[in-house]
Amino acid sequence: MLRLHVNPFDYTILGIYFALVIAIGVIARRAVATSEDFLLSGRSLPAWVTGLAFISANLGAIEILGMAANGAQYGLPTVHFYWIGAVPAMVFLGVVMMPFYYGSRVRSVPEFLLRRFNPATHLFNALTFALAAVLIAGVNLYALALVINALIGWPIWLSIVISAFFVLAYITLGGLSGAIYNEVLQFFVIIAGLVPLVVIGLHSVGGWSGLQDKISHTKLGASAFSTWGGVGVGNWTNPLGDWIGIVFGLGFVLSFGYWTTNFAEVQRALAAKDLNAAQRTPLIGAYPKIFIPALTIIPGLIALAVIPNLGTPKGATYNDAIPLLMGKYLPNGALGVALAGLLAAFMAGMAANVSSFNTVFTYDIWQTYIRRGRRDRYYLQVGRVVTVVGILIGIGTAFIASGYSNIMNYIQLLFSFFNAPLFATFILAMFWKRTTPWAGIAGLAAGTIGAAVMHFVGYDIAYFYPHQVLDPTHATINAQMLNFYGAIAAFVADLVVTVIVSLATKPKPVSELGGLVWGLPDPNAPDPASVPKPAWWASPKLLGGIALGIVLVLSIIFA
Amino acid sequence: MSEVPDTGAETPQSAAARLFDLRVLIGGLFVLYGIMLTVAGFFTTPEELAKASNININLWMGIGMLVIGTFFLAWWRLSPLRHDQPPDATGTGL
Numbered sequence: 001m002l003r004l005h006v007n008p009f010d011y012t013i014l015g016i017y018f019a020l021v022i023a024i025g026v027i028a029r030r031a032v033a034t035s036e037d038f039l040l041s042g043r044s045l046p047a048w049v050t051g052l053a054f055i056s057a058n059l060g061a062i063e064i065l066g067m068a069a070n071g072a073q074y075g076l077p078t079v080h081f082y083w084i085g086a087v088p089a090m091v092f093l094g095v096v097m098m099p100f101y102y103g104s105r106v107r108s109v110p111e112f113l114l115r116r117f118n119p120a121t122h123l124f125n126a127l128t129f130a131l132a133a134v135l136i137a138g139v140n141l142y143a144l145a146l147v148i149n150a151l152i153g154w155p156i157w158l159s160i161v162i163s164a165f166f167v168l169a170y171i172t173l174g175g176l177s178g179a180i181y182n183e184v185l186q187f188f189v190i191i192a193g194l195v196p197l198v199v200i201g202l203h204s205v206g207g208w209s210g211l212q213d214k215i216s217h218t219k220l221g222a223s224a225f226s227t228w229g230g231v232g233v234g235n236w237t238n239p240l241g242d243w244i245g246i247v248f249g250l251g252f253v254l255s256f257g258y259w260t261t262n263f264a265e266v267q268r269a270l271a272a273k274d275l276n277a278a279q280r281t282p283l284i285g286a287y288p289k290i291f292i293p294a295l296t297i298i299p300g301l302i303a304l305a306v307i308p309n310l311g312t313p314k315g316a317t318y319n320d321a322i323p324l325l326m327g328k329y330l331p332n333g334a335l336g337v338a339l340a341g342l343l344a345a346f347m348a349g350m351a352a353n354v355s356s357f358n359t360v361f362t363y364d365i366w367q368t369y370i371r372r373g374r375r376d377r378y379y380l381q382v383g384r385v386v387t388v389v390g391i392l393i394g395i396g397t398a399f400i401a402s403g404y405s406n407i408m409n410y411i412q413l414l415f416s417f418f419n420a421p422l423f424a425t426f427i428l429a430m431f432w433k434r435t436t437p438w439a440g441i442a443g444l445a446a447g448t449i450g451a452a453v454m455h456f457v458g459y460d461i462a463y464f465y466p467h468q469v470l471d472p473t474h475a476t477i478n479a480q481m482l483n484f485y486g487a488i489a490a491f492v493a494d495l496v497v498t499v500i501v502s503l504a505t506k507p508k509p510v511s512e513l514g515g516l517v518w519g520l521p522d523p524n525a526p527d528p529a530s531v532p533k534p535a536w537w538a539s540p541k542l543l544g545g546i547a548l549g550i551v552l553v554l555s556i557i558f559a
Numbered sequence: 560m561s562e563v564p565d566t567g568a569e570t571p572q573s574a575a576a577r578l579f580d581l582r583v584l585i586g587g588l589f590v591l592y593g594i595m596l597t598v599a600g601f602f603t604t605p606e607e608l609a610k611a612s613n614i615n616i617n618l619w620m621g622i623g624m625l626v627i628g629t630f631f632l633a634w635w636r637l638s639p640l641r642h643d644q645p646p647d648a649t650g651t652g653l
Contacts, residue, residue, distance in 0.1 A: 009599065013592065020588055033574035042575025049581060181581050188585060192592075192624060196616050204612035331607035333599040333617040337592060337624075376571065 002150040002320060004327045010336030017189065017340040021170055021347070024181045028174025035379040038175035039359040040107060041271035045177075047538075049184055050277065051284025054268040055292075056183035059190060060349020061342055062143050064296055069318035071293075071300025072311060074239035075215070075224025076558060078300075082293045083551045084251035089259035090282040090289065091544035097260050098269060098540075100430055102278040103522060104515045107270070109263040110364040116429045116508075116516045117440030119368075124441055126364040128418045128448075129263060133357035134390055137350045138397030144346035145398070151323055151339070160395055163343070167351050168391050171358075172384050176271055179348075179355040186344040187288070193341030194295040197322065200329040201302035211298075214305035224301065228559045235468070241481025249484025253491040257423040264356040276534040283543040290550055299325055350394065358387045417455075420490035421447020428498050433517045435498060436505040443498030450493030454486040582635035589628030597621030 032038045070078040106112045110129060114122035145159035170178040205211045216222040223229055223237075230237030233244055240246055259265055259282065269281035300321045307324050309315025316324055326338050362383045371378075425443045428435045462470040464482045471477065515522025536542070600618025608615060 009595075013595065016588070016591065020584065024584065027579050031574045031576075031578035033571045037573050037575050041578070042573040044573075044575035044578060177575075177578055181584075184581060185585055185588065188589070188627070192589075192620065192627075195623075196611075196620055199619075200612045200614055200616060203614060329611050329616075331603065331611060331617055333596050334611075334620050337596070337620065 002316070002323055002327065003153060004151045004323070004335060004339070005332070006152055006335065006339070007332045009332045010339060013333070013336030014340050014343070017344065018166065020185070021166055021182055021344070024185070025170030025173035025178040028170075028177040028181060031177055032175050032380070035362065035376050035383055036107070037177075038380050038383050039355075039362060040267070041175070041177045041180060043271060044273050045180065045271050045277075047272055047277035047280040047284055049180060050268045050272045050281040052187045052288070053180040053183040053271075054265060054281050055285035055288050056187040056348055057264055057268060057352035058289075059187065059292070059345060060140055060352070061147070061345035062140060062349055064190070064194075064342070064345055065143075065147075065319050065322055067293070067296040068300035068303070068321040071297030072304040072318045072321050073220075073300075075220050075301065076227045076297065077238055077240050078297045079227055079293045079554075079558065080240055080246050080250060082289055083555055084247065085255045086259060086289050087286050087547055087551045088251065089255040090286040091547055092256065093260040093266070093269075094279045094281065094283040094286075095540045095544045097426075097430065098279045098282075099275065100516060101266060102270060102272070102275050103525060107363050108360050109261055109266050110360055112516070113425075113429075113440060114364070114368070116513070118437035121425075121437065121440030121444065122364065123369070124444055125422075126360050130357055130360050130365065132418050133264065133353040133360070134393045135397050137353040137357070137390065137394035140346055140349040140353070141394055142398035144343070144350075147323065147342065147346070150320075160398060163347055163350075164391050164395055167347050167354060168388060171351060171355055172387050175383070176267070176355050176359070179351045180268060180271060182344075182351065183348050186341070186348045189337065190341035190345050191295065193338035194299065194322075196334050196338070197299050197325050197329060198295060198302075201299060201306070201325060204329075205302060205305050211301060211305060215301055218304055220304065226559070227555070236481075237466075239478070239480070241464075241478050241484060245481050245484035245488070248491075249487045253420050253423060253487040254484065256427075257419040257421075257487070261422040261426055262419060263360060264352045267356050267359060275531075276538055276540070279540040280538060280543060283540060283547060286544075286547040287550075290547065290554065296322075354387060354390050354394065357390045358383050361386045361390070417448055417451045417490075420451050420487040421494035424491045424494035425498060428495070428502075429517070431518045432502075433510065433513055433520060434502055434507050436502045436507045438505045439498045439501040442501040443494040446497035447490040447494030451486045451490035454489035455482065458482040458485065580635060580640045582631045586628045586631030586635060589624045590632065591628075593621050593623075593625030593628055595621070596624060 031042070034042070036042055067078060067081065070081070101109070101112060104112065104115065106115065108126075110122050110126040113125050141160055141164060144163050145156045148154050148159040148163075149156050170182055174181070202208065202211060205214055212222070212225055215224050218224075228238075228243075231241070231243040231246060233242045236242040238246075240250070265282075269278045272278040272281050300318070303321035303325055304310055306328070307316065307321070310321065310324075311318045322342075326335060326342075330338055362379055366382050366386070367374075367379055371382075421444050424447060425440060428443070429440065458464050459474045459477060459482075460470070462468055464478050464485070465471050466476055466478065510520060514520050515525060596617045598621070600615050600621050603615050603617060607617075
């Protein structure tokens with residue numbers, strides 16, 4: 001029943017898009033002469049390009065389908081993943097942290113850890129990041145194949161091979177520039193594909209009030225429209241749990257951990273042409289992020305209202321919400337554009353991971369520990385080979401995803417183990433110069449263990465179940481809430497261990513920390529007076545402040 | 560352990576300045592899609608119209624994409640990309 005009636009007109013639209021995807025890789029090839037051209041776009045891109053790529057790297061199809069699924073399953077509380085769970089961290093990255101990353105000229109997030117801490121911390125982070133990146137690339141690939149199979153009937157293996165080939169082609173040719181340019185293009189195509197669903201869907205259910213009325217008759221009920229309802233500690237009824245989990249677990253630990261330390265995101269900012277453009281990268285990305293829920297959560301709610309039996313054993317799963325609406329509403333032509341957007345989003349989700357994986361592997365693992373001091377040309381070749389290997393591993397790991405019914409939860413689980421402790425380490429690294437090299441690795445390890453322990457112990461804690469009553473089968477556990485609390489556990493474990501180890505071991509001399517820690521200026525930085533002051537509209541503080549203001553107003557309106 | 564990459568004499572210069580302007584491609588694609596959808600919008604069948612809640616979505620989407628595509632092409636023409644980097648820029652920031 002998911003099968004779309006795709007005709008030659010749609011295939012023409014798809015064909016034009018995929019030809020352009022390859023063309024971008026081929027033309028971007030001319031701009032690659034050094035390893036930094038290949039892995040960091042030669043640090044040459046304007047802020048609007050890196051800013052849209054920043055948001056697009058996160059706007060993979062798993063994110064889109066998963067958030068529409070969450071919208072249908074939980075209602076408007078899903079906006080917490082966009083507003084409190086993203087925008088403050090993006091603003092913090094742009095305004096506070098980017099000067100440390102871009103200003104110190106590190107080429108990756110792990111390299112920052114190498115300079116701030118020691119090789120042990122660096123290797124731990126580089127390896128876990130590389131592992132997570134290829135796993136998630138594989139998840140994207142497998143999910144793409146499932147969707148193509150359901151929508152247009154191609155066999156799974158064929159979809160995997162063809163889509164992996166496209167990603168391989170444009171990244172091995174064009175490098176990060178190929179990935180970033182495709183991400184920006186994909187951003188516009190996916191928006192063009194989703195807007196018609198929202199317009200037609202809202203029109204057919206009788207507008208916003210019609211949607212509210214129809215949802216109130218579903219199992220979600222009227223509370224689907226309250227984002228902060230039922231978040232009381234001790235007796236939560238909100239689908240995302242209590243406010244401690246949402247504010248600290250999601251809004252602080254997970255969100256800051258992902259947006260400010262995940263190299264797949266930060267890499268886009270490092271590709272910007274100067275510090276101001278790098279600072280504006282996450283800030284420009286924050287504005288679309290604020291409004292994307294209208295294109296994901298609302299289709300989820302529309303699907304719940306108009307698709308019979310959605311999310312029940314008799315009907316389709318929540319993850320099918322957007323494909324079902326595409327088949328129900330879109331005529332040929334519009335359907336082709338929406339399909340192009342969806343497929344592009346899958347490839348972008350994979351490409352962002354592959355293009356950050358190859359950088360970390362080439363610079364942080366190969367160049368740092370295995371083959372040092374070769375000519376730049378050698379590392380450019382390594383980057384290309386590693387891209388191919390990364391995609392092959394991605395294909396191999398694609399099947400790990402198949403054991404999990406809700407892909408979104410699977411990804412969140414990965415991030416909570418690898419990413420949750422990171423922010424604690426970074427915040428101490430950047431703001432407490434006493435933090436010692438060995439505290440870095442100890443804190444990260446403790447945080448990762450903390451997250452894992454919380455994840456497994458949490459299943460036996462009644463508080464994480466609806467009505468706070470333990471379900472011996474563990475089936476009804478609030479997985480999101482447990483994930484948020486797991487993140488809090490990771491953060492606290494990392495913080496405590498980092499402080500204790502710091503007090504017991506020897507700190508780095510202050511002379512080695514210039515430009516890496518708050519209050520210690522970089523001795524190699526250009527004279528502030530010689531750097532041209534950006535125009536008033538390009539001020540990071542102004543852009544960040546406006547984004548936070550919009551989120552605050554929207555949060556009050558939709559409270 | 561924190562050395563910068565070896566930028567010895569053999570290191571080639573960055574070619575990043577040769578990167579093309581993305582605005583042309585976005586504008587071109589959207590104008591092309593816009594024309595295709597707008598034309599298709601003139602041949603919308605009654606069944607297609609009913610399916611889309613009586614909105615001629617191909618027509619509206621086509622017009623919208625034409626507008627966005629034209630905006631990018633105009634932006635590209637009015638403020639072309641300039642590479643004012645010095646010729647000795649290595650792209651390594653050194």
